[in-house]
Amino acid sequence: MARIIAVTSGKGGVGKTTSSASIATGLAQNGKKTIVIDFDIGLRNLDLVMGCERRVVYDLINVIDGDATLYQAMIKDKYTDNLFILPASQTKNKNSLTIDGINKIFKQLLDMKFEFIICDSPAGIENGALLSIYFADEAIVVTNPEVSSVRDADRILGIISAESNRSKNNLLPMKEYLLLTRYNPIRVENGDMLSMHDVLDILRIPLIGVIPEDPFVLKSSNQGSPVILSSLSIAGQAYHDTVCRLIGKKCDFRFIKSKKKSFFQRLFGR
Secondary structure (H helix, E strand, O other): OOEEEEEEOOOOOOOHHHHHHHHHHHHHHOOOOEEEEEOOOOOOOHHHHOOOHHHOOOOHHHHHHOOOOHHHHOEEOOOOOOEEEEOOOOOOOHHHOOHHHHHHHHHHHHHOOOOEEEEEOOOOOOHHHHHHHHOOOEEEEEEOOOHHHHHHHHHHHHHHHHHOHHHHOOOOOOEEEEEEEEEOHHHHHOOOOOOHHHHHHHHOOOEEEEEEOOHHHHHHHHHOOOHHHOOOOHHHHHHHHHHHHHOOOOOOOOOOOOOOOOHHHHHOOO
16 A cells, blocks of 8 residues: 655745655665655746656646646656656646545556655645645655744644544544754754754654755755765765655664864864
């Protein structure tokens, strides 16, 4: 049975698409047949991050409207086996997404024996965001360690508990995980950023990953390659750890403490 996972947040710019791309890539690297779907109708970015923007012919809305088959719209990833991308439309209205249309696509994906369906949600609580979580079994709530981002993440948790298919039909609650991005332990020590423990105390959901601040994230996005593919990136390594936890492997949290300077580094200010 496939696991449908929504990657969501209340605030924009926290790293949902970066996270969706890297998590989907990591799952495929572990031999899991995976598809990642862009729900951000009108403002698609997933195809850019995945480096397949020039290969988009049909999109999610074309499939829902019956203008293309799912096979025609899915793009096979050029870096990783077992990985497929279903892009969003850049020209259609967000209201083109419907519950019936998404349900039809998910049924087809289940028939295709996908093991993971990753839903890259737009920010906020508009139609695309609500439908990206509606049929999900699990939600990864992405937040930065800042007050406004955490507050908006808390709002999304409330929506998940009230608006999902599971909640409306009195099914088992959706599993919720916290993914903390752009974490900088030095800034935490200086009091410029909420600590991991502060965020956990507020949101009260299990922690699935802590992604450190890393210039390779922007570099990888601009190159159209998920950062998890960069062996030099500490963010990429943290995404690998996140995927391991997602598939049930035990994995210590890294990059959550600042490196202590040696005596000579402190003496000479390095």
